[in-house]
Amino acid sequence: MNTNVEQSNIPSFIDPHEVGAWGMYLRQVDRTAPYLGSLTRWADTLRHPKRILIVDIPIRLDNGTVTHFEGYRVQHNVSRGPGKGGVRFHPQVSLPEVMALAAWMSTKCAVVNLPFGGAKGGVRIDPRKYSMAELERVTRRYTSEIIQVIGPEQDIPAPDVNTNAQVMSWMMDTYSISKGYSVKAAVTGKPVALGGSLGRVEATGRGIYVIATEAVKTFGMQLKGARIAIQGFGNVGGTAARLFQEAGAKVIAIYDQTGIVYDEQGLDVKALLNYAHEHGGGVKGAPGVTTLKPKEFWSLKTDILIPAALEGQITKDNAGLIRAKLVIEGANGPTTPEADDVLAENGIPVVPDVLANAGGVTVSYFEWVQDLESFFWDENTINHRLEDVMRSAYKAVTQSAAEHHVSLRTAAFILGCTRILEAREVRGLYP
Numbered sequence: 387m388n389t390n391v392e393q394s395n396i397p398s399f400i401d402p403h404e405v406g407a408w409g410m411y412l413r414q415v416d417r418t419a420p421y422l423g424s425l426t427r428w429a430d431t432l433r434h435p436k437r438i439l440i441v442d443i444p445i446r447l448d449n450g451t452v453t454h455f456e457g458y459r460v461q462h463n464v465s466r467g468p469g470k471g472g473v474r475f476h477p478q479v480s481l482p483e484v485m486a487l488a489a490w491m492s493t494k495c496a497v498v499n500l501p502f503g504g505a506k507g508g509v510r511i512d513p514r515k516y517s518m519a520e521l522e523r524v525t526r527r528y529t530s531e532i533i534q535v536i537g538p539e540q541d542i543p544a545p546d547v548n549t550n551a552q553v554m555s556w557m558m559d560t561y562s563i564s565k566g567y568s569v570k571a572a573v574t575g576k577p578v579a580l581g582g583s584l585g586r587v588e589a590t591g592r593g594i595y596v597i598a599t600e601a602v603k604t605f606g607m608q609l610k611g612a613r614i615a616i617q618g619f620g621n622v623g624g625t626a627a628r629l630f631q632e633a634g635a636k637v638i639a640i641y642d643q644t645g646i647v648y649d650e651q652g653l654d655v656k657a658l659l660n661y662a663h664e665h666g667g668g669v670k671g672a673p674g675v676t677t678l679k680p681k682e683f684w685s686l687k688t689d690i691l692i693p694a695a696l697e698g699q700i701t702k703d704n705a706g707l708i709r710a711k712l713v714i715e716g717a718n719g720p721t722t723p724e725a726d727d728v729l730a731e732n733g734i735p736v737v738p739d740v741l742a743n744a745g746g747v748t749v750s751y752f753e754w755v756q757d758l759e760s761f762f763w764d765e766n767t768i769n770h771r772l773e774d775v776m777r778s779a780y781k782a783v784t785q786s787a788a789e790h791h792v793s794l795r796t797a798a799f800i801l802g803c804t805r806i807l808e809a810r811e812v813r814g815l816y817p
């Protein structure tokens with residue numbers, strides 16, 4: 387990943403050679419700044435996260451020994467409202483990564499015009515190596531360590547990679563115990579039984595699907611019969627794959643952390659989801675499919691390629707292989723700025739993460755609103771409102787791209803950063 391960024395935008399405690407995803411985000415801001423007009427003078431706000439918390443999480447393991455994990459919560463910007471963003475459990479979680487993910491949340495919430503800032507959390511842990519009881523203790527201790535900076539008015543966590551409704555329940559419970567009463571709006575992505583929203587689990591995948599229905603119109607394509615390849619088969623990639631298949635598209639390849647499966651005629655997504663569910667979450671070993679190597683996956687001739695796993699997957703090394711007609715980003719930060727340039731040169735449009743995967747946080751917003759009002763909506767209402775939000779954001783981003791003659795990513799950044807900096811400017815500088 388690129389390390390060619392302004393030294394002053396890298397906090398002193400981060401090794402400039404290990405700047406990772408934060409470097410990607412800074413490059414994206416640099417590409418946006420020339421289009422911000424008079425707000426450019428506030429652009430440095432975007433390059434400096436508001437608050438960074440690093441916590442130690444000591445846990446007693448089931449075998450009686452004690453081990454320590456490192457946890458983070460970063461609030462990138464809160465000019466437009468409380469911080470909002472998920473919590474990730476992953477062995478490679480790092481501070482620069484969480485900083486970038488928090489910044490992408492600020493941008494995303496502003497692109498779809500939610501009254502939130504951006505935040506993100508993470509614990510450096512491989513959750514597959516620990517029991518449920520150990521993961522519960524990690525979650526509760528992590529929540530307790532960041533409790534001073536979170537809350538319904540301050541910063542609202544949610545699920546992300548390797549966290550789910552159960553983890554959110556433990557977070558909500560830990561937060562509520564510290565207050566002495568139930569605080570449903572403290573966390574989103576909870577089970578419905580605990581004040582979670584209908585439609586939240588599939589919201590990110592559904593949002594990608596809605597964006598795809600719009601994007602195919604823009605680029606003169608059709609979803610029916612479209613050949614789709616997806617990297618990631620978790621909550622986001624798995625739901626999107628199912629919705630695409632239900633709409634008559636052909637999901638020809640799926641690439642998850644266990645392997646890659648391929649069928650020229652289209653995979654049976656439901657059977658694969660069942661298989662993955664029964665075999666520890668992965669597609670490896672699924673019957674009746676061909677397996678591919680990563681290089682072969684990226685080179686597939688497809689209509690739509692959907693990276694829905696982790697950041698930094700499409701780089702200058704594999705971007706040149708891509709022969710999709712359209713890339714829609716389900717993950718956060720899957721495409722590096724260098725890869726963006728290669729795809730642009732090859733005429734492949736990219737619908738960026740901060741627009742395409744905003745369905746999850748949008749229904750998180752609906753969940754927060756429902757919890758604050760203790761008045762719950764039916765699933766139809768939620769899905770319709772989600773579609774409205776995604777469609778208007780898509781329209782606004784494509785208009786911004788046409789107006790400024792820029793990529794959809796830069797257009798989305800112009801829209802999001804303008805909203806953030808307008809709020810920042812009218813609030814003024816304290817003191």
Ligand code: GLU
Binds near residue numbers: 746
């Ligand atoms: N983790 C999701 C994202 O990256 C959802 C965040 C949320 O719902 O707050 O957008």
